[in-house]
Amino acid sequence: MLSASTVSSRATRAALSIDVEDWFHTENLKSAISRDEWASCEFRVERNTMRMLEILDARDSRATFFVLGWVAEQCPRLVRAIAAAGHEVASHGYGHDLIYSLSPSEFRADILRSKQHLEDLTGRQIHGYRAPCFSITEWAIPILREAGFTYDSSVFPTLAHDRYGRLDGVEAGKPVVLLPCGLYEVCISCVRLGKRGIPWGGGGYFRLIPYALWRQGIRVILRSGSPYVFYTHPWEIDPDQPRIHGIKNSNAFRQHVNLSRCESRFTALVRDFSSVPLYDLIEDQRLRPTFNNHESWMCQ
Numbered sequence: 001m002l003s004a005s006t007v008s009s010r011a012t013r014a015a016l017s018i019d020v021e022d023w024f025h026t027e028n029l030k031s032a033i034s035r036d037e038w039a040s041c042e043f044r045v046e047r048n049t050m051r052m053l054e055i056l057d058a059r060d061s062r063a064t065f066f067v068l069g070w071v072a073e074q075c076p077r078l079v080r081a082i083a084a085a086g087h088e089v090a091s092h093g094y095g096h097d098l099i100y101s102l103s104p105s106e107f108r109a110d111i112l113r114s115k116q117h118l119e120d121l122t123g124r125q126i127h128g129y130r131a132p133c134f135s136i137t138e139w140a141i142p143i144l145r146e147a148g149f150t151y152d153s154s155v156f157p158t159l160a161h162d163r164y165g166r167l168d169g170v171e172a173g174k175p176v177v178l179l180p181c182g183l184y185e186v187c188i189s190c191v192r193l194g195k196r197g198i199p200w201g202g203g204g205y206f207r208l209i210p211y212a213l214w215r216q217g218i219r220v221i222l223r224s225g226s227p228y229v230f231y232t233h234p235w236e237i238d239p240d241q242p243r244i245h246g247i248k249n250s251n252a253f254r255q256h257v258n259l260s261r262c263e264s265r266f267t268a269l270v271r272d273f274s275s276v277p278l279y280d281l282i283e284d285q286r287l288r289p290t291f292n293n294h295e296s297w298m299c300q
């Protein structure tokens with residue numbers, strides 16, 4: 001087993017992140033649950049997120065929580081609890097719309113509404129942003145920079161998913177990239193296969209692949225000298241979430257596969273690997289002598 005001390009050096013860090021949204025916000029259920037119906041859905045995100053905070057606290061691990069603005073408005077005490085526990089609060093936007101479904105002005109309004117509300121709640125600057133379903137597009141990057149974000153974490157450099165967006169020059173094997181406009185990009189981890197990678201950063205893949213094999217993959221990534229970047233959602237540790245009928249089988253599979261196994265796997269991940277927030281990862285990379293301004297940086 002890979003011990004926490006083995007992976008806690010500055011050069012080989014694990015960074016865990018949690019996208020704080022509820023079960024009914026997902027793209028999988030969008031065809032069945034409209035925005036107008038969100039307020040009448042069973043609200044489960046607070047309890048599930050508090051459980052994740054307990055798991056992290058038990059190992060003295062810290063993570064980044066990308067909070068959806070709509071959730072922050074409904075549950076401000078949850079945002080304050082995340083910040084009070086020493087974690088990084090970041091933005092998952094406000095309304096969970098795919099970026100490429102919005103106009104640039106609609107996107108700007110969405111991120112500013114979320115960022116301002118989170119800063120008011122925490123009293124801290126919000127540095128990070130993650131797009132719903134990793135739907136990042138090139139035109140969104142300068143808007144994020146203008147809005148005052150330090151980094152984006154919305155690229156999952158794999159070909160394995162139809163909804164994921166792309167950025168020029170960002171690929172598997174370059175986990176932290178300084179983009180020309182000055183915004184940092186922090187990629188979700190993959191096991192490298194050419195310029196793309198096998199998804200090894202969380203979500204449904206984490207629920208599908210046996211944990212012992214998953215841990216081996218993390219070990220391969222860390223041994224390469226690259227940090228490991230993971231994501232999950234509070235609803236993924238909630239096997240009792242309501243089941244919605246009438247959605248496509250592929251979406252039902254993505255939403256529900258192996259939910260009952262996720263909490264124990266997340267607990268094992270937190271046990272086996274020490275974790276820092278994503279912003280700390282950027283600070284580490286800034287200190288590296290090989291990280292030059294306006295150059296892509298690749299872990300060796």
Ligand SMILES: [Zn+2]
Binds near residue numbers: 131
């Ligand atoms: Zn999301």
